[in-house]
Amino acid sequence: MFHYSAMLSLRQLRCFLAVYEERSFTAASVREGATQSGMSQHVRQLEEELGVPLFERVGREVIPTATGHRYYQECVSILRHLERATQAASASGLDCPGQVRIGLLPTFTRAALAPALAAFTEMAVRTEVFITEAYSGVLTDMVRAAALDFAVVPAFRGATGLTVSRLMRDREMLVAAADGPIGGHLTPVRLAELGPLKMVLPGEGNTRRTTLESYFLTNAVAIARRIEFDAMIGTLELVAQSDWVTVLPAVLLGNDRGGERYAIRPLADPDLYSDFVVIEPARRVMSDAAQLFADLLKKEAWRIAERWRDSLAGPTAAEDAEGPAAAFADRPG
Template sequence: MQCSLRDMAIFVAAYEERSFTAAAQRENATQSGVSQHIRNLEHVVGVQLFVRERGGVIPTPAAASFYRSCLEVMRAHDAARRDVARFGKGPIGELRVGLMPTMTSRVLAPALDAFVGQAPNVAVHVVEGYSAALTQMVQGGELDFAVVPAFAGAPGVRARHFVRTRETLVSRPDSGLRHLAPVRLGTLGPLDLVLPGPGNTRRRTIETYCTTHGIEIARVVELDAMLGTLDLVARTRFVAVLPAIMMDTRRGQHGLTVNPIADPELPLDLTLIEPARRERSPASALFEELLLASAQDLNARWAAVLETQPRTALAASG
């Protein structure tokens, strides 16, 4: 015979009430049932727990010790139930998402934190990569969805607009540009520019923009590594064109100067792609919604900052 949680609950009630009758009322049991539980419990633990008297029952010293242990067990049981209960809400399963560094830099964390709270029973796997690799993974069914720059499309892939942001010029702190002031690239003279590899959709967009608007390029370094790009820009004369939603408006991030590209703006349209043969799961839909909300929040912050900036070209820092 073992001591069950029900035995412990009845014992605790009897100990606290000092009465089998009151314990029976509290635990929705009969008085004879409480007496039977206590006798069985005393048999299991091998010691008398109560002294029976006409006016009620008196706990023995052994009962006082057992009472404290019962409380610990009951608290642990209650905590375990509450802990596992949180996994009962929201979707269940596994989710695999592919994101560019544009999305993982600042958009991902708030969305992921919210998702884990709303869908605790979903195992999330986030893969960082550039558009070509992520598109191939979606085609192969390795990802539930990915967010990439807008492109012409690919077989087996269903696409829809996700969000639009703007591109910015990123340079070192002493570049001579006033942080956050809009800038015309054509006024800067030949640029030493960091670009992603030719397979990257944004590479073609940036090159087309520079060609169309007569922007001179002195040197190009191809670098498909975002942390390496930011470090190179922070230390040298090289500059990079990077999306606003991945850049902090504060000067402190990587010690960089960030200037929105203007006259004309260089927009970046991001597209959500998913396998055409697969229906969206509830987990996928929820994660997409939270990602979009995070991206829109960052866009709104940038819009608020830009309202305070002059509409003209850059001004010198300092």
């Protein structure tokens, strides 16, 4: 039974959440802008107030107890209710001054971002927008630290400290130079039949690298040479000017359907799809402005998916029960 000898403070709760989500007093103190000793003191005081241990300290490891796990869920709910109440009581609508901070992969900044951003700035004229382009690891850390209102990342397992909702499923495309030997723009391609390929790939720390390497291995795709390139503009320029190729999601290539610079071919036999999700801090509630931006971005991404669907012989991008792409009669399962 818990014994309260003093009022618990929000600071204590936030420190507890940070340690739980980071599994480290050091990382939690950096995230919260506190000293490690101060972070440890807040958590220790909280445990004393509750009368139960919330963590087991094993060397440098911090492992939540069963009570710690239950307490975390309740604390997240409390902080979300508090933020929702604060938003309801304060001026926070689209007509009020505000800010949104959004993190996006290059997958979404190249074609989907500009139309969504243009629409947003017309609808929320008093809202400042800050966009961070980065890969999934950086964006996930920023969202968990509440440095971003939300981010779009590849779907992944394990979402401590995050609220996750699906954005879309997108078809993967082989991208080669339009005047190169691959040819066949817009026609499905079986990579195993193309012979050894010179492939541009993201670095090993990128979620997509694991997915692509698994696809190559499983389907006997011969790779002659690899270049690691965690720079999307550089990747596309190299492909356009050489015999190197890459594999990218269709939504990134929304402005390239005409085939002027690239021969773009959907992977087939088997098809390959990537799932993308919206992540936000579990302890926070999206503002009206952030939710509007997320909705507009999803709408634009699905519009690009539909245009690819119309350009290809088969379905491309998307599976969802709701939204613009729900019209795909033969969307992938």
